[in-house]
Amino acid sequence: MILEIDFKSSVPIYQQIRDQIVIGLATEELSYGEALPSVRQLAEDLAINHMTVNKAYQQLKQEGLIETDRQSGTKIVATPPSINAGELESYQEQIRLMVYEGLAKTGRSPEFVTWIQETLNTLIRKDSEAR
Secondary structure, rough: OOOOOOOOOOHHHHHHHHHHHHHHOOOOOOOOOEEEOHHHHEEEEHHOOHHHHHHHHHHHHHOOEEEEEEEEEEEEOOOOOOOOOHHHHHHHHEEEEEHHHHHHHHOOOOHHHHHHOOOOOOOHHHHHHOO
């Protein structure tokens, strides 16, 4: 997976790194158990400060998505972390609100509705292919 940083974005660089790794896992571009570059290596590759990468990795560790071992380095956890019913409900509420906000702010534009449908279809297709 190649990370792309938008230096003009209002989204902090560490958040862009974190988000792209999460998206990579969700889209199966990254695999559970897969090794990640070291903090220094990724910082060098992206031409950014290593503390920025460290902040992204620390956030991912706190979320239970990556782990670091002195011998094997940094890697994505072997299996997805479990979430409890409260966390699942929170995700559902956040998604629902974001979709409603998008609909409200676009006046229920056909393009936005189509995008939602295409996104769901892509997820459903990937899920059925995995089974």
